[in-house]
Amino acid sequence: MKLLGSKKIYETMEEIINPEHTMLVMWDVQNGLVNNVFNKNEFLSSAKRLLEAARASGMKVLYTKITPLPKEYMSPAMISSYMMRFHVDDPEKLPVFMAPGSSEAEIYDELRPKENDYVLNKHTASIFIGTIFDNMLKAAKIETIIFAGIATEIGVESSARDAGNLGYYTIVASDACSSSSRDGHEAALKSLSSVVMVSTVDDIIKNLKY
Known part of the structure; x- marks a missing residue:
């Protein structure tokens, strides 16, 4: 670690992911997404x-859940995006994506939260937009965020870039992220590696203090 005035500049992975100032974010590990990733078994093994x-080290763990807005509170651009995703030509025909209470919206059982984990409902592909997540991090004195979950090229990438821009040490757990698209997943990891840290679960665990 180096000091620049009162600033602590972490140099090693062990310093960066010290559980005292690190949070693991499990992004949208909901049934409807986990069941459609291209490498389900490998993803589940690494994520577990x-x-x-993380839990053994005492690290804080937070889950996000896609929580849809009623159409009257969705922007026209968001509605248009959903229409393209679901291949419909009329917004009235749109299904409710990840409807609260539905099976697809529930967190995958093998990755379910434990008692001290926090579940954050959100409406966009960035954990920082429309939530109080940044305030939560500051209150808990979090300096480092590790991202895992689905989909790598959508919410994980958006949130990781925002985290870096907001001044957090940011790590994407490459094999604990996934997508329905292998190409999208791999392209996102390649792109992210130029702006944040991209590390395997083995490398993260190897450097984690217990």
């Missing part, structure tokens, strides 16, 4: 190992 290690 990361969760177990």
Whole structure:
């Protein structure tokens, strides 16, 4: 670690992911997404190992859940995007994506939250937009965020870029993220590696203090 005035500049992975100032974010690990990733078994194995290690170290763990807005509170651009995603030509035909209470909206059982984990409902592809997440991090004195979950090229990438721009040490757990698109997943990891840290679960665990 180096000091610049009162600023602490972490140099090693061990310093960066010290559980005292690190949070693991499990992004949208809901049934409707987990069941459609291109590498479900591999993803689940890595995500479970990361969760177990984070909890064993005392690290804070937060889950996000896609929580749809009623159409009257959605922007026209958002409605248009959903129409393209669901291949409909009339907004009235749009299904409710991840409807609260539906099976697809529930967090995948093998990755379910534990008692001390926090579940954050959100409406956009960035954890920082429309939530009090930044305030929560500051209150808990969090300096580092590790991102895992689905989809790599959508919410994980958007949130990781925002985290870096807001001044947090940011790590994307490459094999604990996934997508329905292998190409999208791999392209996002390549792009992210130029602006944040992209590390395997093994490398994160190896450097985690217990």
